[in-house]
Amino acid sequence: MKSQDIRTKFLNFFESKKHSIVPSAPMVLKDDPTLMFVNSGMAPFKEYFLGNAQPKNNRISDSQKCLRVSGKHNDLEEVGYDTYHHTLFEMLGNWSFGDYFKKEAIAWAWELLTEVYGIDKNILYVTVFEGDKADGTPMDNEAYDLWKNIIPEDRILMGNKKDNFWEMGEQGPCGPCSEIHVDIRSEEEKSKVDGKTLVNMDHPHVVEIWNLVFMQYNRKADGSLENLPNKHIDTGMGFERLCMVLQGVQSNYDTDVFTPLIREIETITKMKYGKLENIDIAVRVISDHVRAVAFSIADGQLPSNTGAGYVIRRILRRAVRYGFTFLGKKEPFIYRLVDVLTKTMGKAFPELKIQKQLIENVIREEETSFLRTLDQGLLLLDGVISSTKGKEVSGKRAFELYDTYGFPKDLTALILNEKGFTYNEQEFEAELKKQKERSRSASETSTEDWTVLLEDCEEEFVGYDTLEAEVKLTRYRKVTSKKDGEMYQMVFNLTPFYAEGGGQVGDKGYLEVPNGDVVYIIDTKKESNVIIHFSKNLPKHINETFKAVVDAKQRFRTECNHTATHLLHQALREVLGTHVEQKGSAVHSKYLRFDFSHFSKVTVDQLRQIEDFVNRRIDGKLPLEERRNVPVADAMKQGAMALFGEKYGDAVRTIRFGQSIELCGGTHVNNTGDIWHFKIRSESAVASGIRRIEAITSDAVKDFYFENNRSYYEMKDLLNNAKHPVKALQSLQEENTNLRKQIETLLKDKAKNLKNELINELEDINGVQFLAKKVDLDPSGIKDVAFGMGEKHKNLFLIFGTATEGKALLTCYISKELVTERGLNAGQVVRDLGKFIQGGGGGQPFFATAGGKNPAGITEALSAAKNYI
Template identity: 75%
Template sequence: MKSSEIRKHFLDFFKSKEHQIVASAPMVIKDDPTLMFTNAGMNQFKEFFLGNGVPKSNRISDTQKCLRVSGKHNDLEEVGKDTYHHTMFEMLGNWSFGDYFKKDAIAWAWELLTEVYKIDKDILYVTVFEGSEEDGLPLDQEAYDLWKQIIPEDRIILGNKKDNFWEMGDQGPCGPSSEIHVDIRSEEEKAKLPGKDLVNKDHPLVVEIWNLVFMEFNRKADKSLEKLPAKHVDTGMGFERLCMVLQGVKSNYDTDVFTPLIREIETISGSKYGKEEKTDIAIRVIADHVRAVSFSIADGQLPSNNGAGYVIRRILRRAIRYGFTFLGQKEPFIYRLVDVLSKKMGNAFPELKEQKQLIQNVIKEEEHSFLRTLDQGLVLLDNVMEATKGKKIAGEKAFELYDTYGFPLDLTQLIAEENNFEIDEKGFEKKMEEQKSRSRAAAEVATEDWTVLLDDETEEFIGYDYLEASVKITRYRKVSSKKDGDMYQLVFNMTPFYPEGGGQVGDKGYLEVPNGDVVYILDTKRENNLIIHFAKNLPKHIGETMKAVVDRKQRERTAANHTATHLLHQALREVLGTHVEQKGSAVHSKYLRFDFSHFSKLTLEELRDVENFVNARIEGKLPLQEQRNIPMETAIEEGAMALFGEKYGDTVRTIRFGNSIELCGGTHVKNTADIWHFKIRSEGAVAAGIRRIEAITSDATREFYFENNRVFYEMRDLLKNPKDPVKAISSLQEENESLRKQIATLLKDKAKNLKGDLKSQLEEINGVQFLASRVDLDPGKLKDLAFELGNEVDNLFILFAAEDNGKALLTCYISKDLANERGYNAGQVVRELGKFIQGGGGGQPFFATAGGKNPGGIPEALDKVKEYIS
C-alpha cells in the first residue's frame, strides 16, 4: 500500500465516523509563546482542551506536520542513527472534545488497524496506565477492561507515568494513555523473546505505532491534579512508522516516504545506501533533514541566528556536515532534493509545490554559506593544532571552534584523528553544559496557576472601535523570570488592547483603578485564544470595574505603519511583478519592516517607483473598507491575499484600501491620508530570494526630513556656505585624493630609505642574517618591508616592532629555506614573545605577527629574540 493511500484510508475512516477533516496547521507556531514548532497533532487544538475556545466540531481528524528538535521532545541527535526517529514527521490523529471517550477511541483504533489496514492482530500489543502513587491515581481499569474484550490479556502491558500518562507541559491538560505497539521482527526472533518484553525498550522493530490519550485532568502549578470540566480524546499515530508496518519493511527509511530521496542522494553523491553504516547514517540524516527544513521554509520560517530560525539553520547545517564529512560533498547539493520532495508530498501539502523555488534558493545559499564556514574552520583548526603542545587539543579550544565559528565537534574529532591528535571531550562537554546552564537560567520561567475571578464571561476584543473601555479582570497569574523579574498576566472580560500578532506589536497603555491608582500595561499578547495583558503590579480592588486605556499615540503610529505595509506589498507586486509574496513583517510604532520574495537587489529607480506608488495612495486619501467575519471562501473570491504559514479560521477579516485587499487582523488608519508620508530607509537581502525593506511613516518621516535638513545646513556652514554644496564636496574629494597620493609617495620613499638603513644593520650570527629593530613605519607596510628584504637577503631572520595607537605590534620574517633547514618557526616566536607585550598572535613558520596592549614590553621582546639563533 502506497503512503498516499495509507494517509487517505485514515482520513476516510474517521470521516465515516462523523469526524470533520481539517487541514494541517503550519509547522511553525506564531500565537503560542510556549512553543516554537508544532510538536504534536494536538497543538492546534490546545485552546479547546484549555477551555479557551469552542471547536467547529466535537469530532475532528487530520494529518499534522510536526517537528521535534528542541525542548522536552528533542529527537535530533537520534535522527539517522536509528531507523525510526525523525525531526519532521506526520502525525495522524483523531480528537473528541467532550464527545466520545475511551470505548469508541479504543474500538475504532482496533478496527482501523486490523480491518482496514489488515495488520495481523497477533503482532500487536497495548499498554495501559498502571496508576501513580505520587498523583494518587489508580490503574486505568476502564481502559484495561475495554482492551481485554479485544486482545488477550497477556498482550496488555501496564505502563508507568513516564510512558502512559501524557502531559502537555509542566502545567495544563493531561491524562492517562493507551499505546498500541507493533512487533515486526522475524518469527525466529519472536521465538527467542516475546514482544511483550521489548515494548518501550527502544527496540527498532518493536515500536509504538499509536497513542490514545484520554484527557481528563488539569496539572496545576503545585503539581496537583484537578478534573477537567469535560473529557477529551487526543490520539496520535506516526505516519512513517505505519507505512513501515504496512509496506513490510524494517525501517521507516525503506518506505516510499523516503526511498525517492535516498535514491536521489545516491545519484548525486555516488554513494550506495546499505553498504556501510557511516554512509547510511549520513544519507538518513540528509533525507530526514531536507523535509524538516523545506516544510519550515514553506511555512514562512527562514534559517537565521535566533529563535525558531536558529533551530532550522542547525538542522540544515547538520545535514550539510554529514554530506561534507561522509559523502564527500564539498559543493551545495541538498537543494537538489527539494524537487523530489515536492513531487512526493506536494499533493498532500501543496505549499511544497507553490514555494519550491524559494525553498531551493534558500537552502542553496545556506549551503554555500556554511561550506565557507567549514573552510574557515579548517584553517582555524590547523592553527589550534599548530599551537597545541602535545597531541591533545583542549576541550575549551574545541568548544570555541563550535560556539564561535559553528565548527561541529564530530568534524573537529575526525580532522584531529587524521593528524594524530585527540580532543579533550570532557573539557568540551563541561563548556557545553556551562553554556546550556546559562541559557536555561536565562530562559527559566515560573508560572503560577490562573486565579479565576469570573467564570461566566467571555473575553471580547473591541480594539478596532474603541481605545478605552470599562473592564473587569476575569483571571490573573504571576509569572517570574530572570530576564523580566516578576510580572502579572491579566485577562479582561473585554479589551481594547490589540495583542501582538500578524507582525504587529501589542498595545501598551494603562488601567485606571477606582481608588485612583494607575497600573501600566507594558505589553499585550495572545496565548491559546486568551488576550493577556502584562503588568508589573497587580491592581488593588482587583474585583472592581476599571478603565482600560490604550496608548493612543503609539496605536495611531502603529496603525499608520500597518496600513503602509499593505500598500507597500501592493506596490512591490505592481513594480516588480506578481511573483512577490510577503515572507514576514514587523509593524512597530516607529518603523515597519517587510520581507518579500524577489531574486535581485532593487535598483534606485525601482525603489523610487515603490515609494511614489505608496505616496500616491496616501495622497489619494483612500478610505478604509473593512469586512469582519466573512466566509474565507468569499474573501478569496473577492481577491484577498492569504499568506503561507498563517492559520485562518472559517471566517476572516478583510482590509481594503483601493485595490489593495488582504486578510488581516491588525489595526489600520481610517484613511490613507493619516499616514502623511512614506519613506524607505533601507533595502537588502535576508536570505537567498528574500529581500527586506525597512521604512517609516507619519511622525517618523517628519523627524527624518527635519534631521536631514539640519545636517544639510550644518554641512553648508562647514563648507563656508558655497552656492553649490555638491560641487564644493567634489572639489574637496579631488584635493584629498591628490594629497593622499603625495603622502603615499613620501611613505614609499621613506620605506625605501629605511630598507637601506636596515640592511646596513644586519648582523651575521651562526650563518644567519639577523635583525631585531623597532621601526617607525605604518603597521600595514611592515609586511611589505619584511618580504622585500627577504627577496634581497638570503638566510634572513627579522623581528620588527612597532607602536600604533597605544598598542604594540611584532612582525617576524624567516627565510623559508632557513625555517625548513633549522626548524625555526615564526608563529612560535611571536606567540612566546607576545607575553612581553601582554598579547599574542600566530601565523606560518616563515611569517607571523602578534599584537598586545603593552608597548613598554617591546625592548624586552627585541632582546629576547636573539636567543632563538644563538
C-alpha cells in the same frame, strides 16, 4: 500500499466517524510563546483543550506536519543513527473536544489497524498507565478494562509515567495514555525473544505506532491534579512508522516516503545506500533533514542566526556536514533534492509546489555559505594542530572552533584522527555544559497557577473600535525570570489592547485604578487565543472595575506603519511583478520591515517607483474598508491576499484600501491620508530569493527630513557656505584622493628604505634570522616589510611593535620552513605576547597580529620574543 493511499484511508476512516478533516496547520508557530514549532499533533488545537476557543466540530482528524528539534522533544542527534527517529514527521490524529472518550478511541484505533489496514492482531501490544504512587495518580483501570475485551491480557502491559502519562507542560491539561506497539521482527527472532520484553526498549522493529491520550486532568503549579470539566481525546500515529509496517519493510527509510530521495542522493553522490554504515547514516540524515528544512521554508521560516531560524539553519548544516564528511560532497547538492520531494509530497502538501523555487534558492545559498565556513574551519584547525604540543588538542580550543565558528565536533574529531591527533573530550563537554548552564540560567522562569477571579468569563477584544474601556480582571498569575524579574500577567473580560500578532507589536498603555493609582501595561501578547497583558505591578483592589487606556500615540504610529505594509505589498507586485509574496514583516511604532520574495536586488529606479506608488495612495486619501467575520472562501473570491505560513480560521477579517485587499487581524488608520508620507530607508538581501525593505512613515518621516535638513546646513557651514555644496564636496574629495596617493607613495618609499635598514639588523640565533624591533609604520606597511624581507631570507623570525593613537600592535612573521621544521606558530606567539600589551589576537602559523591598549608593554613583549628560539 502506497503512502498516499495510507494517509487517505486514515482520513476517510475518521470522516466516516463524523470527524471534520482539516488541513495541516503551518509547522512554524507564531502565536504560542511556549513553542517554536508544532512538535505534536495536538499543538494547533491547544486553545480548544484549554477551553479558550470552541471548534466548529468537536470531532476533528488530520495529518499534521511536526518538527522535533528543540526543547523537551528533541530527536535531532538520533536521526540517521536509527531507522525510526525523524526531525520532521507526519502525525495522523483524531481528536475529540469534550465529545467521545476512551471507549470509542480504543475501539476505533483497533478497527482501523486490524480491519482497515489489515495488521495482524498477534503482532500488536498495548500499554496502559500503571499509576504513580509518588504523586498519587491512579492506574488507568478504565482503559485496561476496555482493552481486555479486545486483546488478550498478556498483551496488555503496564507503562510508567514517562511512557504512559502525557503532559502539555509542567502545568496544564494532561492525562494517562495507551500506546499501541507493533512487532515486525522475523518469525525466527520472535521465537527467541518474547516481543513484550522489547516494548519501549528502543528496539528498531518493536516500535510504538499509535498513542491514545486521554486528557482528563489539569496539573497545577504545586504538582497536584484536578479533574478537567471536559474530557478530551488526543491521538497521534506516526505516519512514517505506519508506512513501514504496511509496506512490509524493516526501516522507515525503506518506505516510499524516503526511497525516492535516497535514490536521488545515490545518483548525485555516486554512493550506494546499504553497503557501509557511515554512508547509510549520512544518506538517512540528508533525506530526513531536507524534508524538515523544505517544509519550514514553505511555512515561512527561513534559516537565520536566532530563534526558530537558527534551529532550521542548524538542521541544514548538519545535513551539509554529513554530505561533506561521508559522501565527499564539497559543493552544494541538497537543494537538488527539493524537486523529488515536491513530486512525492506536493499533492498532499501543495505549499511545496508553490514555494519550490524559493526553497531551492534558500537551501543552495545556505549550503554555499556553510561550505565556506567549513573551509575556514579547516584552516583554523590546521593552526590549532601546528601549535599543539603532543598529540592531544585542548578541548577548550576544539570548543572554540565549535562555538565561535560553527565547526562540528565530530568533524573536528575525524580530521584530527586522520592526522594522528585527538582532542580532550572531557574539556570540550565541560565547556559545553558551562555554556548551556549560562543559557539555561538566563532563561529560567517560574510560573504560578492562574488565580481565577471570574469563572467562565469570555474575553472580548474591542480595540478595533476604541482605545479605552471599562474592564474587570478575570485572572492573573505571577511569572518570575532572571531576565525580566517579577512580572504579572493579566486577563480581562474585555480589552482595547492589541496583542502582538501578524508582525505587529503589542499595545502599551495603562490601567486607571479607582483609588487614583496607575498600573502600566508594558506589553500585550496572545497565548493559545488568550490576550495577556504584562505589567510590573498588580492593581490594588483587584475586584474593582478599571479603566484600560491604550497609548494612543504609539498605536497611531504603529497603525500608519501597518497600513503602509499593505500599500507596499501592492506596490511591489505592481512594480516588480506578481511573483512577489510577503515573507514576513515587523510593524513597530518607529519603523516597518517587510520581507518579500524576489530574485534580484531592487534597483534605485524601482525603489523610487515603489515609494511613489505608495505615496500616491497616501495622497489619494483612500478610506479603510473593513469587514469582520467573513467566510474565508468568500474573502478569497474577493481577491484577498493570504500569506503562506499563516493559520486562518473559518471566518476572517479583510482590510481594503483601494485595490489593496488582504486578510489581516492588525490595526490600521481610517484613511491613508493619515500616514502623511512613506519613505524607504534601506533595501537588502535576507536570503537567496528574499529581499527586505525597511521604511518609515508619519512622524518618523518628519524627523528624518528635519535631521537631513539640519545636516545640510551644518555641511554648508563647514564648506564656508558654498553656493554649490555638492560641487564643493566633489572638489574636496578629488583633493583628498590626490593627497592620499602622495602619502601612499611616501609610505611605500619609507617602508622600502626601512626594509633595507632592517635586513642589516638581523641576528643569527640557533640558525634563525631573528629581529624584534619597534617601528613607525602603519599595519599595511609593516606587512609589506615583513613579506618583502621574507622573500630574500629563509628561516626568518620577525616581531614588530608599533604604537598609534594610544593603542599597541604586535606583528609576527615566521618563515614557512620554521613553521614546518620547528613547530613555531605566529598565531600562538602573538597570543602569548599579547598579555604584555593587555590585548590579544591571532592569525595563521606564518603571519599573525595582536592589538592591545598598553603601548608601554611593547618593549617587554619584544624582549620576550627571543625566548621562542
